Amino acid sequence: MPASVIFDADLAEHHTFGISVRSRALMVVDSVAALANAYQAEAWRALPKLVVGGGSNLLFTEDFDGLVILNRIAGREVSESADHFHLHLGAGENWHEVVAWSLESGMPGLENLALIPGTVGAAPVQNIGAYGVELADFCEYVDYWDCESAERVRLSAEQCHFGYRESVFKAGLKGRAVVVAVGLKLSKHWQPKLGYGPLSALGVDTTPQAIFDEVCRVRASKLPDPSALGNAGSFFKNPVISETLFSHLQQGHPQIPSYPAGEGQIKVPAGWLIDNAGLKGYQVGDAAVHTEQALVLVNRDKASSAEVTALARHVVATVSERYGIELEPEVRILDAQGKAGW
Template identity: 55%
Template sequence: MKLNTHASLLAFNTLALDAHALWLAEIDCVADLTALHADSQYSALPRLVLGGGSNVLFTSDFLGLVILNRLKGMTVQDAGDHWLLHVAAGEEWHQLVHHALQQGWHGLENLALIPGTVGAAPVQNIGAYGVELANFCCYVDAFNWHSGAVERITAAQCRFGYRDSIFKHEYQDSHLITAVGFTLPKAWQPVVGYGPLAALGEQPSAQAIFDTVCATRMAKLPDPAVLGNAGSFFKNPVVSTQLAEQLKQRYPTLPCYPAAQGSTKLAAGWLIDQCGLKGFTIGRAAVHQQQALVLVNLGGASAMELIALAAHVRDTVEQRFGVVLEHEVRFMGLHGETQLDEVLA
């Protein structure tokens, strides 16, 4: 385990904000977590776990312990009608998707090129093009900071929702994900109902889906190594079907997708685009020119510039459409997670 004090987090968040942590620990085995748990100097501090740092906006320095999850490894079992993958939390998500495809373990291809690590995936219940992690997750292993032991949490216990899970609520401060179990069915069926995948026909190969998703994401989303960003900044809003129908009458090209009973999911990027916000800037923070759902750091942007931009986008969309956008990116303050309105207050 590597431990550093007053460490810069610039290299560990894709928005390229130079916040600092009181302590930074890089762990590569569960024993490192046990050691941190046993030492009161660290165990009493607020904690934040980072994988790829691709879904976090530091609103300030963090006066606590930042843990870089570098747990590695994967095992595979042939379970008859499906493959069971046990994957350590520090593995890169896209590399898992690519490796599974090469081995003929299908199901994850719609989730290609989502940044971050395997351990971060259940927290947000990552999803894209009609597929969510919850579709294939069978359990999550997590280190419990109260007991000092790793426990297995079933998929049902994870309470997965749209970009949501128990790890954003009751387990946010108490559990650190160490591994994820995936069930990938051998009788695979492609999911092609969203966006450019519909043009592939009813029975495309998993490789064709993977290639299309990668090409689409690379064409629309900026590379964080070139232009600081955290991917999709806002969630696609879920509204009442009545409101969606009213908006559809006024805006016939509005993309709408079925959600829970009586609800409809709208495309946040479309709403932002219709407000003419592509390329809009506040200081060195900007709405991306090609993808309105992405806020970018043009170089040297401050946290407050990005926060002000997020607020402007949210408020502009609400004024025009009566729809309130929620940020998908996690806001981290001095002592832990916060929200846009709390930062603005």
């Protein structure tokens, strides 16, 4: 067996919730060839497999009865056209470090997405977004390893079918595709995106670095450091509801914030719904709704997966009863076979 394989591995340090669950085996891969071997080698072929980047969007409900593959495929390449910088990034690169590097290299555009945890490979799967910007706004292509056809495939951004926290990698290619590289296109004619929250106070003459600094400041003030307090960032998606339902909610809750989400649709902040339902600080065992940001569920010390899922169900039920809105997890909740469900 490869020297990098660990059997009966504790996964606590490989996902940001920091809950102690185990996997039958764990392997680190740093190339597409190594990834291909993990899927094709006789020793692993029959086992369920789970590819993990930074582990910042995972909750295991039980021990994983298979092979966990840590994707550490690195690489940063830059080319230019008349109006754009073109970045080719390995899936194992740290996302925030790439954002900081792009600014330092004179290639702004990603600053609104600063301090989002995880790796480059996870970014298109989740179509990460913050402060009015999504990965889809910059994506040029995604390269993935096809586990069924055993070949490397490139999809254009259009073929990725990006939506709000959605992509083809969570739908038609779920369980089949492992992202190995991402291509981004950054305009040389930079314009600030200041439509969300505290960024609007910066003004149109602001700089990319000022936006980066403010995003980092705000995120750090609201989101707990996983190394100090286990969490997976935003646990729930911000729900998109009909204008009719929103108008009804406004009658009883005139202060409810909202954002346009397409024709006849309104996005409302899940954190606001949870906070105003009186759930900040609510605990089930060692699992709790964060006292500063209600959208985040935290592991206060030695929370079990059962405590976190019980807390999440209570949040969903309470918000549904109060507002008639069914919250959906943004976090991937996985069973022993790596299947979603809670």
